[in-house]
Amino acid sequence: MGNNNGYLPLFETKSSRRPFLIKLYVLTISVAICMIWVYRVRYLPVEGVLERWAWIGMFFAELWFSFYWFITHLVRWNPIFRYTFKDRLSQRYEKDLPRVDIFVCTADPEMEPPIMVINTVLSMMAYDYPPEKLSVYLSDDGVSELTFYAMLEASRFSKYWLPFCKKFNVEPRSPEAYFQIEPLDDPVKTKEWLFIKKLYGDMKNRIEVTSKQGQVPEKIRKEHKGFSEWDFVSSRHDHQTIVQILIDGRDPLAMDNEGQRLPTLVYLSREKRPQYPHNFKAGAMNALIRVSSRISNGPIIMNVDCDMHSNNSSSLRDALCFFMDEEKGHEIGYVQYPQSMMKVKKNDLYGNSLNVIFKMEFPGIDANGGPMYIGTGCFHRRVNLCERKH
Template identity: 40%
Template sequence: PTKKGRGGTKNRELRAAMENSLPLHLCHVQKSSAIINRSHTVLHSIALTGLIYYRASFLLQSIKTRDIPILPWLLVFASELMLSFIWLLNQAYRWRPVSRTIFPERLPEDKELPAIDVFICTVDPNKEPTVEVMNTVISAMSLDYPPDKLYVYLSDDGGCSSVTLNAMREAWRFAKWWLPFCRTYGIKTRCPEAYFSAAEDDYGDTQSRDFIAEKEKVKEKYKVFVECLMRIRQNESMVISPDHSPVVEVIKDKSNGAVSADQVEMPLLVYVSREKRPSHPHHFKAGALNVLLRVSGLISNSPYILVLDCDMYCNDPTSARQAMCFHLDPKISPSLAFVQFPQKFHNISNNDIYDSQLRSVFTIKWPGFDGLQGPALSGTGFYMKRVALYGSSMEEGMLVQGYLRSVKRNN
């Protein structure tokens, strides 16, 4: 039972203070796009109505006269009705598109921000190269978020513990060079592979001697890191095992390198390989995420979770703060379950005639979804509220205490 009285009054006062504070985000209806989309929908609907009327009249007349075969025309008419119905359903995405403006500068101080658990899933190092997986891990560790509030978990669902586990240890060592470099120079591309392969640098003063020297040093460290991963793949077995015991290890560096762990603030990095038995269903990625949810509940139990595929690195280091602009906004937070970020792809052909970048999804359907009930869960790149996975109701008392204290102090 929960005590009511002074606690409930305090919550009401804090909620009132939050409502009177500046908003963390604003939602704008794209009026010009809505007018154009609705006009097109009306005109196209009139044309479809005329077409359906013509087909129905023609078929009724043909039935009376019986001068042409009816079955082919019925099939054509049925196909047109089905396609028209599908088109009509798709107009919902275009009816009320919205855009949102965020204000990360209005977030509370770093020490008041809530913690975030990052879940990354991998299975087969033969199909999912270890270098790419570790780049995803490092990009998650490099998020522009307080390191003591960031916990990165990697699920090795293939049972190749020797390969992935040793690779994570090497990633931890390299991250002690990569993270300070990104923080010092404000690097936006936090995935090492993407950064060093880019044609242009995203740092402003690229002619700075200190920057050039530090970049070359980190680049050499990255080459050594990649070579270590290749040696691990060559020397260790990469056979997928459907029958293995569980392994959970918090990654720590035991070497005596030039940079010590206490000099660099590092997020917690955890390796998880769940138990698998042929006689028990493992439910693939859903089962791996369920195990990560339980393990993280014992280690960090962060109120928010970022889920990433092993080949989907963090393209924007500020995404965590952007997500918090929605999760910590009192106007939508009680009913908000997750914040979905769009996906971007590289190595796409210049013509992209098959829309491999999914532009129609991310630029048209998602803003329309947001204007209705919010976007669909895409399986990766989303910040989920942990309590939403547990199925609990969003109560007043479950607001982030750090943000409440910040608002109270400011008021």
């Protein structure tokens, strides 16, 4: 859809295809609630103190439920959905795409195993995006040399994993999730699939064996000077800042095994002292903003939890369609993606897939000013986080 000047937007917004059904449902329940109120008022207990208190309690409970229900469905009254045009983005801005810094946060190598963390990191490194404009930062609040070792292994494995993803258009780009899918009957792909799977299996085994030992062997510590930082760490709550650039994307010699540029990969464990509050994840994000500003300083920032991985390698370009739209882009401060749960049982008795939240609440809230920030899977403008005054 364009205007008289021939402008074609990078995204469009559409209302729900079934607004009538949604509104009919809301109106029907509203009538039923009003009938309950009428019933309560008409049948007020005349005798008995206990009966009157029971009536008052039930009536106020129903009023509170009704208020909550009306507020909830007022938000859902007119949900909207947004659609992007990545082809238009590529045609206009492929050579001028902005730098993007991705922040991955972890805090405990036992609760968040290093092999899980690097699967998230690798899926971010493998985005369909110019690698020289992509930087991935890991914030390790657990200051674990096991996590650093896993990152070192991931930096080496990425030289094979990234070209494999691009060559065969792999989805999802988390190795652990991808290798649960059997390869197609393509002999070339099957051969490379088996080779990459073996590399991943060997790496996974080394990381898990080292994690079970609880420390990195001296032989491995000699492979990278960064391990010497842990000689000065008193505890996870009392240590200096550790910053290690494992892959420097600014270096033209940082290439994969097919001679293509690699994205920047940085390990960070911020300084902590017992006498100062560290503010948990918010503190980690602040530290990542400061460190990344001195290395890559991407105008777009994405943050993601370490137990998430990207299931769509084009999602970064989707987000940029909102930020870079010539007419509406300046109105958007952040783009929030919903979460997609894996291995949810068919009946989903406990609502683990969060379908109501992500398929009903988010589109409804988006029509009323924008979705909530849920702490992960969100793209931000750097200027909104640290420079612009509101």
